Amino acid sequence: MTQNLHIVIIEDEAATARNLEYILQEINPEVKIIITLQSIAEAVDWFETNNNTYDLIFSDIRLSDGLSFEIFSRTKISKPVIFVTAYNDYAMDAFRNNGIDYVLKPFDREEILRTLLKYNTLIAAEVKNEQSKTKSLLHELQHATKQYKKSFLIHYCGRLIPIETAKINWFYTANEIVYAYLADGRQYVVEFTLEQLERELNPSFFFRANRQFIINKTAVDTVEYFFNGRLLVKIHPLPQEQIIISKAKAMDFRKWLDQ
Incomplete structure (x- = not known):
């Protein structure tokens, strides 16, 4: 009472x-x-x-x-x-x-x-x-006040290359190394984990698709229905592995694309 x-x-x-x-x-x-x-x-x-x-x-x-x-x-x-x-x-x-x-x-x-x-x-x-x-x-x-990462300073072949975050189409991790892929096909190693990137990237533009991928909204070409309520995402440049969104994340992913 x-x-x-x-x-x-x-x-x-x-x-x-x-x-x-x-x-x-x-x-x-x-x-x-x-x-x-x-x-x-x-x-x-x-x-x-x-x-x-x-x-x-x-x-x-x-x-x-x-x-x-x-x-x-x-x-x-x-x-x-x-x-x-x-x-x-x-x-x-x-x-x-x-x-x-x-x-x-x-x-x-x-x-x-x-x-x-x-x-x-x-x-x-x-x-x-x-x-x-x-x-x-x-x-x-x-989200309105947080300053998200606008660029990355990449170490490559003895040089430092600044790359705008918006030009990175997706991030991928393999063997504990994280790669950034650009729209023109170039790829670089970044000194972050995907978990760290999730905190540094603007969630309005980047989505943690699964354990391997964070994708940029501008890189999404098509989304197809997959088995058991999951989604198959096609992006560019096309990665070697399929990007599957779990059933648990499917609704959030669709809302994110529809913002």
């Missing part, structure tokens, strides 16, 4: 409000009733200056000065609402006004517990969704 839950009650019957407060605190002693509001006018005035001090609203629908839905049309309320009412003909209006549940009077402990558990489930799902969004945003920011 959510701890330190701050609740606002909108109810014009004092006995009903006291009963609801008693049940809520019996279910969870850490529940705090911020305020009990008895009318539309009182509620509108309070929410205008206190809209971020609570977590959840329990609201009757028929109040002494009208329907509580008017509160939501007159002031901005972003928190969820559980409507508690003796009438069952306002369900659609309730769910149009931040309603997450609809409890009919006379209510009991089990009914209030059920609706609080529903609130907890919704909040947990929302937190998980926000965490996922945050993780995705951090991932995007990391």
